[in-house]
Amino acid sequence: MHDLPPTTAAQSPRSLHSPYSLTPARDAAASFAEMEELKTILRAGNAHFDVAVVAEAHTAAPSFPLYTASIGSADPKAPAVGFFGGIHGLERIGTQLILHYMRALLHRLEWDELLHRQLEKTRLVFMPIVNPGGMWAHKRANPQGVDLMRNAPHRADARVPFLAGGQTVSPQLPWYCGRPGTPMEVESAAVLHVVREQLASRPFSLALDCHSGYGFDDSLWFPYARTRRLMPHLPEMFALRTMLERSHPHHAYSFEPQSNQYLLHGDLWDHAYDHAPAENIFLPMTLELGSWLWIRKNPRQLFSRHGIFNPIKAHRTRRVLRRHADLLDFLTRAAYSAPRWLPLGDQRVQLARLAAAHWRPRRVL
Template sequence: MRAPSTTSRSFPELEQIEAIVQEPHAGFLQSQIICQIPYRDELLPVYALTLGNRDPGVPCVTYVAGVHGLERIGTQVVIAYLEGLLERLKWDRVFADILQRVRINFLPIVNPAGMLNNTRANSQGVDLMRNAPVDSYEKTILLAGGHRISPALPWYRGKSNAPMQLEAQALCDYISQEVFPAPFSLVLDCHSGFGFRNQIWFPYARSRLEPIKHLKEVCYLRNLFMQTYPHQDYLFEPQSQHYLVHGDLWDFLYLQSLQNDAIFLPLTLEMGSWRWIRKNPLQLRQLLGLYHPIKPHRLNRVLRSHLILMEFLLHATLSYQNWLDRSDAAQLEQQALALWYP
């Protein structure tokens, strides 16, 4: 393992991750730096941390955050979940046994320079979630759907035919190498800043008309979640129900995954930050207030409110063979089409 980084500016989330890495966890937690991002006169690490069985034949769940530097709450939610799991390892024999049969990955800060700068984009002005080499073939929102005009404007994709940004390429390489070999895998990418409700999105972001190949699997996962936790308030649907974009990383990775026989289901959590603004309009006086709960009690509520979802995805991954092979697959497909593609 490489030595922790140092930065001349306060970066509490990175400091939290590096404190976790330095703690002894009886060999349970493994970490690596998947890339280092040049920032002024220093290098910022992008960490990947792993709990559980490293055998590529076991199912795998991955929690991602910090793709957009302004959305710090996603990083904090992922770190809080990781810290809770590490505490359980000190006493929870059942959880220690679970780790023999599943692998859990954490990438809490994909865009460290953006987070340090309080910007959505990375240090090159590129929106990493518009940076993949995949285009929408339906009309997208002006600018917000991704553009190549200038990095001075938000949602900039980068230059045409240029390589992906270092952070985006490192994330894609990690998913391809560490996640794709698993027979079944889920990803939860944590974001904030859209709407009043918490939303769970799945591909595609490039088309309102084209369902993904594994639509019935996503539909049954949704049904499992709704039936197991009927009092939750998540909206579960394709991203295309809201807007279309060019360059979506999860569209790109999902399309890549179709070359394998395994099932790869990437989900995006969009935390409804407009609720925090409605309850505390004064937080709009600071840029972070658009994407992050400012008052401590609301921050604590958010940090605990998504733990049920994250725990559900862990157990759904662990037990995928119990629910994945369904005799009513055709019925599920029709249900999903009626629900999301009427």
């Protein structure tokens, strides 16, 4: 597989007047709840959000637009934060978390003077539903059977878990990377396009991709997933982790390189990070919500494909949305204040040593 050239990857944002609009779908079967909620938020925020369709995802029945919504400073050098969700169609809670945050943001704009000042100097980019075809069909992969998080062209440099680390045998099996030598999927290319044009092109940017389904604990993972080698921006990531520890001392996140858990082929964020301009700082993270905790509290969820990856009880869903909104707000504040905390000179050298000791590569699955 290989990345697509700029002219054939996700195209430049285009008008919503045609062929897509933000009006509710006439046929409920041709949409799903999260897509309709996103449209509702974008209609309500049409005076604030810059909305674009960056690509079009095809399924056997309906086709879906891949929406982005951006808000804040128009300065191309302003720091930015990107929020992504729904890369795996079954993991709806990640999309719901981002939609919850977008909705709250709009309400805060009515009265929050500090938020207005923050947005004068930062840019927020939202892509809440990366894999609408998979979400519509209640599948993890996209309609072509490709796991978008394993769709980048690189291979891991050591052994990966059987199947779960990515496989190229068949789309009928889970965790399919796609056929070697073929272009990346439209959805994967669209994410990379948004990162390249709206995030990594800036002197400083962050990205948070919201997932679920791993373990009893909530985790924040960052590159690399393909190698035990530590990322070049480890001092900056360690500084961010330290700020989170000090400002939210009771948070429950495990914050570490993904390779400390397991390696995988074709990680999308490894690819995005490696292709960011060397002179800029781009720090991507994946939020993994520990869905096993919900299953332990309600074992009947094991008998539902939806329940394996999402809280079923309404009060647990509300608790998840409340609990993680602080993290999203923390990242927007960290971007706004980046000049105050980004390490330089001797401090960066010292943090590099501390970070390497703290995140020393260990044996993986």
